[in-house]
Amino acid sequence: MWRGNAWPATLLITGMVGYGLFVSLSMTTWGDYSRLFVDPVFLESIGISLYVAVSSTVLSVLVGAWLAGFFAKQTGWTTQFLAVPLFLPHLGAAYLAILYLSDFPVVGPHEGNQFSIILTYLYKEIPFVFFYLLPVYRRLDHRYEELGLMLGLSRMKRFWHGKGVFLLFPVLEAAFIVFAFTLFAYEVPALLGVTYPKLIGVYTFDLYTQGDLSRQPEAFAISVLLTGILFLLLLIFTRMIRPLTERISKGRVE
Amino acid sequence: MMKQMIGIAATGLFLAGCASPAAPVQEKVLGSSYTSIEKDANETTVRMYMWGGDEGINAYIDEYVAPKLKKEHKITLKRVPIETADLIQKLRAEKKAGKKTGVIDVVWINGDNFRNAKKDGLLYGEITKVLPNMKYVDPQAQGSDSGTPTDHLEAAWGKVQYTFHYDQASVAKPPKDLQQLKSWVKQNPGKFTYPEVTDFTGNAFVRHVMYGVESKETLKDPKADFKKTWAYLNELKPYLWKEGKTYPKTLAQLDQLYAKGSVAFTMGFNERRAEQEVKSGTFPKETRPLVLTEGSIASTHFLSIPFNAPNPNGALVTVNTLLSPDAQLKKFDGTYWGDGTSLDLTTLSSTEKQAFEDVPAAESTPKPAAFEGKVRAELDPAFFDVIRKDWPERVAR
Numbered sequence: 001m002w003r004g005n006a007w008p009a010t011l012l013i014t015g016m017v018g019y020g021l022f023v024s025l026s027m028t029t030w031g032d033y034s035r036l037f038v039d040p041v042f043l044e045s046i047g048i049s050l051y052v053a054v055s056s057t058v059l060s061v062l063v064g065a066w067l068a069g070f071f072a073k074q075t076g077w078t079t080q081f082l083a084v085p086l087f088l089p090h091l092g093a094a095y096l097a098i099l100y101l102s103d104f105p106v107v108g109p110h111e112g113n114q115f116s117i118i119l120t121y122l123y124k125e126i127p128f129v130f131f132y133l134l135p136v137y138r139r140l141d142h143r144y145e146e147l148g149l150m151l152g153l154s155r156m157k158r159f160w161h162g163k164g165v166f167l168l169f170p171v172l173e174a175a176f177i178v179f180a181f182t183l184f185a186y187e188v189p190a191l192l193g194v195t196y197p198k199l200i201g202v203y204t205f206d207l208y209t210q211g212d213l214s215r216q217p218e219a220f221a222i223s224v225l226l227t228g229i230l231f232l233l234l235l236i237f238t239r240m241i242r243p244l245t246e247r248i249s250k251g252r253v254e
Numbered sequence: 255m256m257k258q259m260i261g262i263a264a265t266g267l268f269l270a271g272c273a274s275p276a277a278p279v280q281e282k283v284l285g286s287s288y289t290s291i292e293k294d295a296n297e298t299t300v301r302m303y304m305w306g307g308d309e310g311i312n313a314y315i316d317e318y319v320a321p322k323l324k325k326e327h328k329i330t331l332k333r334v335p336i337e338t339a340d341l342i343q344k345l346r347a348e349k350k351a352g353k354k355t356g357v358i359d360v361v362w363i364n365g366d367n368f369r370n371a372k373k374d375g376l377l378y379g380e381i382t383k384v385l386p387n388m389k390y391v392d393p394q395a396q397g398s399d400s401g402t403p404t405d406h407l408e409a410a411w412g413k414v415q416y417t418f419h420y421d422q423a424s425v426a427k428p429p430k431d432l433q434q435l436k437s438w439v440k441q442n443p444g445k446f447t448y449p450e451v452t453d454f455t456g457n458a459f460v461r462h463v464m465y466g467v468e469s470k471e472t473l474k475d476p477k478a479d480f481k482k483t484w485a486y487l488n489e490l491k492p493y494l495w496k497e498g499k500t501y502p503k504t505l506a507q508l509d510q511l512y513a514k515g516s517v518a519f520t521m522g523f524n525e526r527r528a529e530q531e532v533k534s535g536t537f538p539k540e541t542r543p544l545v546l547t548e549g550s551i552a553s554t555h556f557l558s559i560p561f562n563a564p565n566p567n568g569a570l571v572t573v574n575t576l577l578s579p580d581a582q583l584k585k586f587d588g589t590y591w592g593d594g595t596s597l598d599l600t601t602l603s604s605t606e607k608q609a610f611e612d613v614p615a616a617e618s619t620p621k622p623a624a625f626e627g628k629v630r631a632e633l634d635p636a637f638f639d640v641i642r643k644d645w646p647e648r649v650a651r
Contacts, residue, residue, distance in 0.1 A: 194500035
């Protein structure tokens with residue numbers, strides 16, 4: 001399924017992540033993890049980070065997928081318009097938010113509801129999801145839905161068998177990438193976030209760099225935990241959902 | 255397949271290729287005379303890693319110091335902007351990896367970062383013992399770095415006082431002490447804030463409050479419960495910018511708020527730091543200084559050399575040059591930086607001393623008399639840690 005020569009890159013990335021994980025693990029003891037689970041500052045931080053990551057992911061996937069479906073039938077330059085935000089880095093987007101949202105109450109930077117952070121992510125991630133899903137939409141074979149219509153399937157079933165099974169896994173892939181990115185990001189929350197509770201990336205960086213560095217093990221413990229959670233999610237996706245969608249799309253299981 | 259193998263081999267080679275020839279041994283360099291150090295430093299390149307967040311400071315290095323070193327010693331000075339905390343992390347990683355030759359020759363350092371660097375053995379050695387210009391440096395400034403003895407590992411580069419700046423156009427009657435500051439903040443909600451305590455300046459603001467409201471006994475014991483400090487800050491909180499629900503993350507952010515007019519006060523170490531900002535039009539023309547009666551913490555900042563500096567000779571000559579009376583005078587002058595000198599002016603010749611006294615001060619700079627009897631010594635670094643640990647839970651939450 002890998003096109004081209006992917007494995008040197010895979011080896012390099014696996015090596016880097018593996019070594020990072022190994023170093024982080026060697027820096028921590030059980031005590032660091034158990035301390036985290038009773039630390040109210042950490043728990044509130046992880047709570048607010050999940051809220052930001054989940055809402056950014058759900059919204060960008062919904063809007064991005066809808067746009068991809070809408071533009072799939074059209075050709076021309078209109079889709080390229082959506083590529084513009086991809087050229088501006090997240091840091092730039094965050095500065096735009098500071099420039100243009102600062103005077104808005106509730107929505108602006110440094111508000112407890114973190115709307116400006118979510119908006120910044122949407123600005124970047126909607127186009128990402130859009131371009132991730134556009135080729136999938138364009139490859140969809142419309143005859144499946146026509147077949148469903150002829151067989152008298154309900155609207156929902158027609159959508160599921162004609163489109164859903166082909167889209168499910170790419171959508172989950174895009175969602176996973178956005179989720180993993182937004183959960184542990186640093187720059188955008190550092191610029192736009194509030195002092196308390198801090199988003200987990202900022203909190204971890206502070207633990208890692210501040211003071212006499214005695215809290216560094218906790219920072220490593222957090223990164224091990226988050227890597228673990230993301231790895232678990234990935235495992236669930238690839239081991240359970242992917243085979244399922246493949247079987248369904250081949251029509252072996254109803 | 256062949257192509258893949260080549261790709262991997264190339265990656266390996268790239269990673270292995272980072273090694274470079276070993277730096278001269280510490281004992282040899284620090285044991286030799288300054289004349290021979292100067293000779294060895296001739297026609298070399300020195301990389302100076304320092305905080306890059308201030309244009310005036312950067313211009314001082316690039317436009318004054320670099321040409322001076324080039325002319326006097328044929329040294330090419332390269333300034334690399336970096337956050338000092340990141341720099342310490344980099345050195346720690348290099349030490350751990352056994353990297354005997356790094357890339358950093360001179361570092362600008364103080365406070366926590368020096369404490370950590372000293373503890374982990376990240377500095378070159380007793381550098382100040384070989385520098386001729388140390389004879390001008392004020393022993394008081396040189397002795398300790400925020401309570402950590404310097405032990406000759408770093409050289410005092412500048413000495414500054416914590417000063418508030420306010421916009422006279424919106425603060426008609428400036429508060430004289432912390433109590434008046436509190437009343438002013440209550441009467442003018444949203445017009446005051448301070449950086450959060452992970453920031454160097456924000457942490458120091460809380461230490462000023464400690465100096466003002468705590469008793470002498472609690473100020474000696476970092477383990478004490480600083481109830482009065484937290485109470486004072488919590489009283490301010492609802493009247494701060496954004497109702498105290500959030501604080502500027504850095505001093506730079508507070509300065510931006512002040513420049514925009516969102517708040518009426520800014521603050522920081524360095525009594526002259528507003529001069530450049532007013533001149534360039536960033537800060538309002540009506541910016542004036544303020545020293546509260548509770549006092550102002552004095553802070554010294556330092557230059558040092560990392561344990562694995564590739565060019566220690568060049569680094570020593572650079573540090574020595576930066577301590578020379580003419581380089582210090584240029585730094586003191588508001589043209590570029592306006593940083594307080596670390597030199598003891600009584601050690602200078604009368605013309606040199608006069609030159610320092612002749613430097614005009616802008617209206618945003620307090621007169622020397624404003625600090626009389628108000629200079630406070632820096633608290634032990636353990637206080638910094640306590641503030642960072644407790645403030646988020648006791649105040650920000």
